[in-house]
């Protein structure tokens with residue numbers, strides 16, 4: 613395999629840090645957690661990642677790593693709750709609406725509406741609508757068929773739109 | 784084509800994801816359906832507005848610095864790798880055994896020996912995720 617090259621990792625950070633962080637923030641809806649798991653994701657990529665022609669792993673691979681970090685987190689959370697039943701009744705903490713940098717009304721409404729989607733639809737929506745990945749790349753990143761990506765994207769859009777209309781943000 | 788089917792294709796078309804056959808079928812439906820034409824225009828507007836609203840974030844500088852400080856993996860010569868694995872195994876036993884015995888004694892149901900791994904890179908390994916999910920890496924990083 614390729615030898616250690618610092619410039620390659622720096623290029624990867626340059627290319628993907630913002631979008632991995634943004635994706636994990638949207639998926640997890642918790643900024644501290646998004647930071648920790650973004651850091652974890654890049655540690656993984658630093659240690660081991662298949663490089664493409666440009667010497668960097670593909671976007672699908674990078675987002676697959678990010679999602680694995682989130683899945684690992686949820687699994688640990690479940691294990692802890694199973695081990696400590698008194699925690700099970702605690703709802704997930706709400707997303708702090710003061711956290712993001714953009715504070716437009718639409719942004720806040722979208723944030724709230726995204727919180728109502730399940731994780732599977734939210735992941736597809738964020739990767740497609742916000743990060744601009746192709747359906748084939750999303751399918752690879754999430755380990756689902758491209759047709760499932762298409763239907764999840766469509767349903768996510770319908771649900772978000774309904775919710776935004778309810779909040780007075782129809783377009 | 785029913786409007787309901789056309790709507791899902793519309794979402795994909797605005798994402799640039801329709802193949803020729805699907806695009807033709809949708810175009811035929813759109814020719815005769817004003818409601819779906821309006822829907823198509825709406826999805827196009829909506830997509831760019833939503834993307835603009837959600838895509839502006841930049842990663843905080845402190846996180847960027849932390850990520851860039853990730854330790855460089857150490858690539859060991861092939862001949863030395865068995866030695867490294869042996870050393871790792873000995874270390875793993877030393878590290879895992881005491882808490883293992885203690886937790887077994889406590890009857891801890893969360894015990895997950897498989898989740899305990901080692902990181903040889905040294906330095907900052909960040910939160911528990913890295914430890915819980917990384918397998919021992921002996922230098923197949925592309926960087």
Ligand SMILES: [Zn+2]
Nearest residue numbers: 786789816819
């Ligand atoms: Zn129609």
